[in-house]
Amino acid sequence: MPSLLAIDTLLIAACVWAILGLAGLMAPRKTRFIAKTLFPLGALVSVLAGIVGLASLGATSQTAVLVIGLPDLPFHLRLDNLSAIFVTLLGFVSAGISIFAAGYFRQGEGTAPGLLCFEYHIFLASMLLVLLADDAYAFMVAWETMALSSFFLVTTDHRHETIRRAGFLYLLIAHIGAIAILLSFGVMTGGAGGSGDYSFAGMRAQQLSPFWSSAAYLLALVGFGAKAGLLPLHVWLPEAHPAAPSPVSALMSGVMLKTAIYGLLRVSFDLVGTPIWWWGVVALAIGLATALFGVLYSTVQSDMKRLLAYSSIENIGLLAIGIGLALIFHSYRMEALAALALTAVFYHCLAHAGFKSLLFLCTGSVLHATKERSLGKLGGLIHRMPWVAWLALVGVIASAGLPPLSGFVSEWLLLQSFLFSPGLPHAWLNMVVPVAAAVVALVAALAGFAMVKFYGIIFLGQMREDSLKDAHDAGVWEKAGLVWLALITVLLGIMPATVILRIDAATRQLLGAGLSEHVRDHGWWMLAPISPERASYESVIFLVTIVLSVWLGRWLVHHLYHGRGRRSAAWDCGYHFQGPRAQDTAEGFSQPIRRIFEPMFRMQRHLPTARDREPYYSVQVEDHFWHWLYLPIARLAAWLSMRITTLQGGRIAVYLMYSFITLLLLLLVARP
């Protein structure tokens, strides 16, 4: 029995983060101290938290009750396997981001570095508390603190109108989501006539009718979906991510979105009771729509961070698909398959956290080096920023879902779980679910398209602007952060079996079943979730084979023939001397997508004609949801407000009449 429980350690970690933040607040302008002392210390705490999380996987859950909180509802905390996975994720990923931030925040941007440091560390601490919270009040407090601190981080450079608007939209949707979550908790306590016990233990004990449990689930889906960026509550994401400084984007995309997934898992598998099959279908449908939407929009973006933000939407969609499948299987008591899908979800959480943070940080380095984030003005940076470029390649390949890196493992697991869906006692599902797999396949392939665009346009080709020649590679701290995250991505890619054995504790907790029996039978290099005859994947062999053939091929070619080569201008079918302008622009690259999926976009195009003095081409892609959902709601609210404000017309006689009529009505109508 260790004298210091894991949960206490994590609490201390949260406190240390808060103290680091306060220390920054005390010395708001001492950039060197903050960057070179506080952020690395924060990273150290992150690593520690990650290790504690990792060590707690498979251990018995620990609880704690704090003195703070409401009088009859003090903060309950609990560290179980589900939380532990996400704590691990938070710890290891945020460590890399903090290290990067140590180098990144050197100039400070709009907000004093000390304040940033404070907001950043409070953000980390609140995320940790979200994962540990074991009652509705603690959860909501942590959840909203998380939203608030990230809001301030998003609006770091608040001098720009667009950034302020982005922050506002973000906080608004987060708040609406929080309201839905709160309602969901309320329903789960039993609603009218229920226990009114707002600790999670009380919710578990509550027996809900199918109607109310469905209501709780749907509310949770809306609430956590708003945070995660599920359709149609995704609109804040592509606005907020570009607005935020890159480490913050990385943290939000990599970690914060996962807390929403955590919440959804917590509610649907742990708190609400037995799931109903159509819950899964709903999650699946929304997930499919989100994934497809996200990836399509990510391909047509011309801002590198927006592109990544939409890609995050896509990944969240994939996670929702996995959750949906797991719910379907779980509701039919097909726990082995549910475990497969759920493992895919966990794996994808980890993988996405790693590679998306990595990519966002890379955009941060590019942004610092070039002051430019429009894809149309970048290019050829691999020559000036080799470190960033090669590390970004790791992220790109993982993000495109290609072997042998992390993204592929989770997609592979997801597709596997789709493949075994026949056998569901429901004919419709049997028919529809495999077709959904086709959409997943399409999404994966389109993600490749988007990533090739992202990487090719930023790092490859010729420099589109002269100023890019002055770009410099990332500093030591930034490199260290990037390498850390790239390592995570690679390790997750090549050691799936080891990781899944760890994850297994959480799936087992939620479903009572896991993959470990099957996975453990084989070596660490082999992933065979059911049996090697049915499906298997050995990424190490994979990697070794490719590396070997690359190396062997190179060696043979150089020895059998020669290594001669020379440099010359590009041939390009004889059209010499083409400038960088002849390359595809970001818009040009995605032209096929816009053309094929035209109805999915709301486009405003200007095409040049022969008579134009200054011919130009422009295309703007807008979100249908803005036009068909958000603007009508905004207009309706404005209209209602306008109607209602006529009540305050300025005439005292009318005011008197209101109170007179009120009095009369009460006298005439409201009698006991």
Place this chain on the structure above:
Amino acid sequence: MSATIPLTAQLINLCASVILLLTFAMLAQRRVMQLINLFALQGFMLFLSTLVVAVTTGQSHLYWSAGLTLLLKALLLPWILNRLMHRLQIKGEVEALINIPTTMLVGIGLVIIAFNVALPISQLSHTITRGTLGIALAVVMLAFLMMITRRKAISQVVGFLSMENGLFLAATSATYGMPMVVELGIALDVLVGALILGVFFFQIRDQFDSLDIHHMERLKDN
């Protein structure tokens, strides 16, 4: 039935009825000067009814409140209003927002409502003057109506004060008066209120060049 009612009660009922009548008259009155006079008369009738109640019940504090009423409602306030009228040189007609006949019709409706609302309560009363509660309520409502329909600041104030009269009628006739300390407090409030209003009138006229309240419709949201 009326035979069983003692004379004093009949007297109080008479006073109350006259007050109601005067309120109607105020509602119909177009001239500010006349309005103030009617208000003074209303105060005087209130004094009378309070006096009758005091004589009937023999409660000493009712004499005090009768005296207070006479002093304040029948003399002091009308005098202040008159002074204001002259100082501010208010002339001309009181423009009603709704025309007078309509107002009267609405007023009759209000009286019916007031009586009906008060009816079940007055039947519970053990005092001799239980019917007056309905009348008091009607006076309050009519004064309310007057405040709604009048356009000049001063006539709104008269409406407000006449509402206080209605309340006072309710207090004395229905319950034989509130505790003395309360009545004193109320009287003080009314007096201070009237003084503040007086100061206000000057300021309003300075700022708006008129006491017409339709100038004061700037603060609004639509």
Place this chain on the structure above:
Amino acid sequence: MTFDIFVILLAIPLVSGALLTVFGERDWAPHLNIIASGGTFIAAVWLTISIITDGPRFAFGEQFFIDSLNVFFVALTAFVGLTTSIFSGPYMKNEAAHGRLTIPRLRLYKSMYQLFMFTMLVALTTNNMGILWVAMEAATLTTVLLVSLYRTPASLEAAWKYFILCGVGIAQALFGTILLYFAAERILGESGNALLWTHLVNVKAFLEPNIMALAFIFLFVGYGTKVGLAPLHNWLPDAHAEGPTPVSAVLSGLLLNVALYAILRCKVLADGAIEGAFAGNLMMGFGLFTLLLAAFFLSRQRDVKRMFAYSSIEHMGLITFAFGMGGAVANFAGLLHMTMHSLTKSAIFFAVGHATQKTGTQMMDDIRGLIHVNPLIGWGLMLGTLAILGMPPFGVFASEFMILTHAMKHHPWATPFLLLALGVAFAAIFGKVQPMVFGETEAKRLPHAPAITPVFLHLAIVLMLGLYIPPYLTRWFQEAARMLG
């Protein structure tokens, strides 16, 4: 001994108000204002301690009665009164320096401020429903003078509307009080005791339900006007927007509370007399209606003080709703929310006051980049806004959480409306405040350094209460909530 402290509590504002009326133009007058408020606060704390240790007690015969319910309001009132007087020191000097106020007006302000405190303390501590009415009316009169302090057309118009609407409203309350007396007299006799709340509460079950219903309607409409319940609220935004900011702060933070307190006292009586939850339903209905209406008003505002005035209406609606639900939890939540709202809203008004002084306008479109002008004011406004919008970890969230969860349990039909209103209010207020705080601006210095301490003092308390409510405060709230039934 304890008798003295209560007398001192009432005497300090009364005497200092009188003194300031005479000597208000002296150099030391602002200090006297603060010292008097401080003395009141100390007396209130002393009184509170004595009530906690010794239990409820009477004063001046039975005319005054202090129990755990109103001593809590007394303490809150004295505290916010103190901080507001601290805030108003430099604020009013700046106003005078800008030429918006003359020295005699400052004198009027200080004396009326103390008298206003006095009327509120009387209203809170009196046992006599009649004196309660008198004090409420007197509070109206003093604040009318405060609202019209600038003597601009707008402030006069606001004060006029305030006076007429509240005067008429309060008159209804008087009718209700008469009816209450009428009902009580039948049981308690014609002694002067028939308006004493402690006596009434003993016999509340025997009061005639019909009369009590009627009385409660009149009292509710009357004091409800003062609380700002829709559709009786029309005076409130005008008065808040056009008066000096310290007055807005105390109007919002204190006067509304006192009016609501009056309703609560009446509700206890009505609940005892009338079967079923007549009073509660009435309060819930009006509370919800007010909440919804105010939320939609918010988005159309251009004047910052006006917008926060509507926010006060919204919160009063929520609190009324909470007390309407009744029961220990909801009452607890209502009391907590009243505290939180008082502290937060006055803090916001402090920050807004400095902000408008800095920029010279109350129009939100013209205020930008407060964070550059003065980071503390900017952050104060930002955090205060977030707190009032119910963002954790601030205490407003704690009470809203309790209200919402209680509503979900007992009145699930109401929750969608509550949440709709809170959501709309969030979008409206935050959308307006954010660009005010952030963004670019050209800075300008004030002649007198602003008093920032009260803002952050309030916010710190609100933050603390959001995370941790000390046990003695909890017991106190619980005791008060139990008394409300």
Place this chain on the structure above:
Amino acid sequence: MISISGLIGQAFAIALALVLAPLLLGWLGMCRAWLQSRSAPPLWQPYFMLRKLFNKDVVLAETASPLFRFAPFVVFGCMVLACAIIPTLSTDLPLAPAADALALVGVFGLARVFISLAAMDIGTSFGTLGGRREMLIGFLAEPALLMVIFTVAMIAQSTSVATIVETLAHRDFIIYPSLAFAGIAFTFVAFAENARVPVDNPATHLELTMIHEAMILEYSGRHLALIEWAACLKLYAYSCLGLALFLPWGIAERDNFMALVAAIPLLVLKLLVGGFLLALLETVNAKLRIFRAPEYLGTAFLLAVLGLLVRLLLEVKA
């Protein structure tokens, strides 16, 4: 677990792939020439080409980055891996568990991404155009291919290609109508993926039409040789995959040496017939506009999904 014979078989399979792949392309060229009434090039023509290219100097564009030089090797390695996994002669392949059919799609995807990135690296108009079009074809073809694999995998209850072959070839013979759909869809996809006629034309450098050639315009010398060889391997891999999924008969089971010996001529025969059919189809079809490609591959996708549904409707006994 891993037998010596398995290792030998694996090595042999890879060697065979490296040798046979250019020959298959040569055979295809011959057949096309015959069908178009031209005199045919020799069967060894691709070998000549490779030898020539390996001997030539590399001319690199000035704007080329290390990624440009690195990519051909990755592409080549991916294709070797693909060929190693797909059972051509025997199902006893030690490398087979490394990647199942889904991972195979991933391997092809990895190669595609690298070649596209390399195409964009020089920064010429043709390069980016080729990369863009390649990715377009890729994301259209990949879902269809996955659906085909799903159909087959459902029959075999496995995504491991070796297991699929064993199930189809060595268990009771059942007629699967779904396989017909899947087979046609696979053919469609194979054409598209290997830059054959309806979608791409390997024999032209016309800017409006070229895809694959546009991407490798800047390559020369050994790099181009590797890419061309990798293209041969890809064609070979697809052919073998098609054969393994739809005509698996003749592929040897584990520890069956005689069958292994018999498998070689059978494979050559199948490839000869398949190659001829491929050439025939290529000859009778016209090149499509690039924006017809979605329709073409959409049809493939539809067929694959139909196959899947047929499988679910007719063949699964619930």
